Amino acid sequence: MLTSKKQDTSQPLLTLTSVNLTISERSLLESVDLELHRGEIVTVVGPNGAGKTTLLRVALGLQKPTSGSVTVASNITIGYVPQKLHIDPTFPITVRRFLALAKAHNKHSFESLLKDVGAEHVIDSPLQNLSGGELQRVLMARALMRDPDILVLDEPVQGVDVHGQVELYDLISRVRTERGCAILMVSHDLHLVMASTDRVFCLNKHICCSGTPEVVVNDPAYTALFGPYAARHLAIYVHDKEHQHDHDHNHECCGDGEHNHNG
């Protein structure tokens, strides 16, 4: 059973303030502000090369920003599910052994951790044989071993079919609800993630726009980045999902969201 952490949503767990990153005279992040509170799911969307993974690396302290600050609340634990995992085909390893290598202080058994993420059936399977969705679940189980206050997921549904994507986003929502942790994740697009996220940051080096998924999808900065088709398609998706009837008439920019784009 997943265990819930105490809910204190008043203070942010993670704060990025005016973060800039330049590497080899190339600007990768510009004036990025972001806050993450306990119990919320925040998704960073943006096209290829927008700086999403770089932003996560800065947030995790793996990459020092050129300027600006990253503040993490004291005494918290962060779990990270990376975008890629290099698996050496010449070094077969079972899921059980892979989890054992994480060496986290672990009050949960591997069986119960895997059961929580719906992957108990692969515990003795070689890691190399897992499907994309099974591997993501195992990586999530590994990140959850530390009982994280923040779970960071980089493209958690990459290589997973649409049905599997829906299941994984449902799982992420359940982890948030049952554990009370904050979730910061990266996605290429909003289509499937929008039902499972509280706030969205649209990134293209800088934050083009941010707010609830419904606000972001109606923001001209989002349309400029992803094209009118994506925005229209999403609006229809929201319409179906929530059975609301006003989306076709609600195209104003950033009504009550945070709009950070002037260009």
Ligand SMILES: Nc1ncnc2c1ncn2[C@@H]1O[C@H](COP(=O)(O)OP(=O)(O)OP(=O)(O)O)[C@@H](O)[C@H]1O
């Ligand atoms: N350490 C680095 N040194 C130089 N350039 C880098 C470094 N890390 C990332 N980049 C460059 O920064 C840009 C943003 O990369 P990043 O991986 O953050 O994008 P992304 O939005 O996650 O892309 P994708 O959706 O394709 O995963 C890319 O052009 C990448 O080549």
